Amino acid sequence: MTYTEKLKRVEEIINLVNSGNIDPAAMIVHIKEAQKLIAECSDELTKLEEEMK
Secondary structure (H helix, E strand, O other): OOHHHHHHHHHHHHHHHHHOOOOHHHHHHHHHHHHHHHHHHHHHHHHHHHHHO
16 A cells, blocks of 8 residues: 555545444544554655655
């Protein structure tokens, strides 16, 4: 999954949670997925920053 696809998925999860049309147990699963994707994006940005030094 590319960086952009990860961010798009995080946005989808945020919209789903904000909609209120989600079961609380499913919400936890989606939030954990979003946290994982955000961590991966952060790692990618850190690597890019290090490469640019």
